[in-house]
Amino acid sequence: TNSGIPGTAVVQVTNLSSAVSSEQMRTLFGFLGDIEELRLYPPDNAPLSFSSKVCYIKYRDPSSVGVAQHLTNTVFIDRALIVVPCAEGECNQFHSNTLK
Numbered sequence: 001t002n003s004g005i006p007g008t009a010v011v012q013v014t015n016l017s018s019a020v021s022s023e024q025m026r027t028l029f030g031f032l033g034d035i036e037e038l039r040l041y042p043p044d045n046a047p048l049s050f051s052s053k054v055c056y057i058k059y060r061d062p063s064s065v066g067v068a069q070h071l072t073n074t075v076f077i078d079r080a081l082i083v084v085p086c087a088e089g090e091c092n093q094f095h096s097n098t099l100k
Helices: 022-031 063-071
Strands: 010-015 035-041 052-060 082-085
Touching: 010 035, 010 063, 022 035, 022 063, 052 063, 052 082, 063 082
Parallel strands: none
Antiparallel strands: 010 052, 010 082, 035 052
């Protein structure tokens, strides 16, 4: 059962280590379903260092969202992940063109 937002195929992953790369996120979350799009902020090549990162993952199949939520509290590198479903309209960063 997909708790949260019905029909959304997007999850927001927060509390990410600043050492995380988009490739690592794709590997970790790709086990759970086909990823259509993945955005990591700040991106891998960001000139500044940030204390944490946030990742948006859009799956091909919305059912993958419910599965991805089970990764909440999984310790990755040095932090426990927080995974929540995210309605695409609410994921402003997902659709903003400011960060490519």
